[in-house]
Amino acid sequence: MALMASPLTLRSGTTLQNRVVKAAMEEQLAGAGQQPDERIERLYRRWGTGGAGLVITGHVMVDRRALAQPGDIVLDKASDLAAFRRWASAAGATPVWMQINHPGRVVLRDTGGLALAPSATRVDLGALSSLYPTPKPMTKADIDEVIEQFATTAFLAQKAGFAGVEIHAAHGYLLSQFLSPLVNRRDDEWGGPLQNRARLLLRIIDVVHARVGPGFGIAVKLNSADFQRGGFDIDDAERVIEWLRDRVDFVELSGGSVEALATSGYTADDRTLEREAYFLDLAGRLADKAAVPLMLTGGIRRGEIAKRVLDRGFALVGVATALAQDPELPQRWLAGEDAAVAPPRSVIRSKIVRAAAVQAAITGRLHAIGCGKDSPTRPPTLALVIDRRRRSLQLARYRRDSAGTSVTA
Numbered sequence: 246m247a248l249m250a251s252p253l254t255l256r257s258g259t260t261l262q263n264r265v266v267k268a269a270m271e272e273q274l275a276g277a278g279q280q281p282d283e284r285i286e287r288l289y290r291r292w293g294t295g296g297a298g299l300v301i302t303g304h305v306m307v308d309r310r311a312l313a314q315p316g317d318i319v320l321d322k323a324s325d326l327a328a329f330r331r332w333a334s335a336a337g338a339t340p341v342w343m344q345i346n347h348p349g350r351v352v353l354r355d356t357g358g359l360a361l362a363p364s365a366t367r368v369d370l371g372a373l374s375s376l377y378p379t380p381k382p383m384t385k386a387d388i389d390e391v392i393e394q395f396a397t398t399a400f401l402a403q404k405a406g407f408a409g410v411e412i413h414a415a416h417g418y419l420l421s422q423f424l425s426p427l428v429n430r431r432d433d434e435w436g437g438p439l440q441n442r443a444r445l446l447l448r449i450i451d452v453v454h455a456r457v458g459p460g461f462g463i464a465v466k467l468n469s470a471d472f473q474r475g476g477f478d479i480d481d482a483e484r485v486i487e488w489l490r491d492r493v494d495f496v497e498l499s500g501g502s503v504e505a506l507a508t509s510g511y512t513a514d515d516r517t518l519e520r521e522a523y524f525l526d527l528a529g530r531l532a533d534k535a536a537v538p539l540m541l542t543g544g545i546r547r548g549e550i551a552k553r554v555l556d557r558g559f560a561l562v563g564v565a566t567a568l569a570q571d572p573e574l575p576q577r578w579l580a581g582e583d584a585a586v587a588p589p590r591s592v593i594r595s596k597i598v599r600a601a602a603v604q605a606a607i608t609g610r611l612h613a614i615g616c617g618k619d620s621p622t623r624p625p626t627l628a629l630v631i632d633r634r635r636r637s638l639q640l641a642r643y644r645r646d647s648a649g650t651s652v653t654a
């Protein structure tokens with residue numbers, strides 16, 4: 246485990262004490278006003294002592310009119326920074342980076358939120374597509390506003406004491422929508438060739454750099470592939486990584502989107518994924534060439550597998566699900582134990598519902614830790630029922646709070 250335990254000094258000057266990173270998990274723990282509260286502090290205290298070299302938060306939204314879920318936390322000019330300060334310091338000496346995100350078109354219709362996208366292409370989920378509105382194609386003014394929102398959130402994150410930000414450009418959210426030739430049908434400077442489709446991501450990074458002080462980390466989460474025919478693919482990822490090399494501390498590689506749930510092991514183009522470290526084969530070739538540290542996330546639940554990812558040339562291993570189930574796993578790996586956790590399993594037939602149920606089981610586990618309980622992960626079907634109830638309460642509060650905000654249908 247020598248490599249896993251070795252420190253890594255990043256471009257911005259931060260030194261991570263080891264190579265295991267707690268990857269982003271949307272906690273859906275927002276209290277009133279979409280603010281963090283003591284539940285999130287309790288959760289991050291636990292990860293702070295769990296042994297990871299870096300903890301990345303679940304996505305924090307840059308625009309309160311556009312949430313992926315009504316329990317999402319928002320950091321904008323209206324936020325109470327004191328609550329974010331308590332969150333940033335909860336993990337003690339372990340650095341915490343805030344993942345910042347705009348969902349773009351992935352705004353569920355029932356939130357009444359503002360669904361924006363590069364083009365008016367609606368999320369395609371077959372019979373469930375009507376859960377999402379047709380998004381408003383973004384004007385130049387919308388694009389400028391989103392750039393400003395990311396810069397403001399990054400600036401406020403630094404002010405609150407977070408050590409860095411990870412810009413979410415994966416999983417089919419706004420920046421990934423711009424990168425995708427299937428979603429981005431624009432014929433202006435923001436669409437067409439890859440340089441144009443990557444322009445928004447690169448512009449945001451440059452503006453964030455200009456806005457934050459020295460020593461503040463900046464990373465990007467990028468898809469190694471969208472796993473959709475004709476979508477953003479591994480060759481595109483390779484080129485984008487090349488453009489990111491002088492701009493960021495590291496690039497986290499993931500894959501898939503709400504339309505192609507690769508992170509739950511299923512892809513829209515039916516490519517078979519390895520059960521563990523399932524992006525390793527595909528993304529491994531990027532590790533050979535990249536001039537920027539790469540982090541690989543997805544299906545890493547065992548010390549041996551984490552070691553294999555590092556041996557393959559990745560600088561960091563990202564772990565999400567397994568660190569919800571066992572927050573102390575990194576400590577045990579670093580001590581040389583090949584400790585493992587089994588992911589929650591479900592026999593629900595529909596891929597989408599099954600993925601939602603497994604996600605609900607993990608979210609439920611985060612909520613349990615946040616509430617000071619150490620109850621084990623619930624069976625996914627039961628977790629889904631409980632999750633729906635919790636979500637409807639958060640939805641009612643969000644809709645009440647945002648009454649009067651202008652939105653698209």
Ligand SMILES: Cc1cc2nc3c(=O)[nH]c(=O)nc-3n(C[C@H](O)[C@H](O)[C@H](O)COP(=O)(O)O)c2cc1C
Pocket residue numbers: 268269270271272302303304344413415416466499508542543544545563564565566567604605607608
């Ligand atoms: C409950 C849950 C919430 C998630 N929320 C986010 C998120 O906010 N941002 C993100 O980039 N990925 C998110 N993910 C994806 C994970 O970061 C990771 O890419 C994926 O789960 C695969 O890694 P794993 O097998 O270690 O879980 C989430 C995953 C889960 C299970």
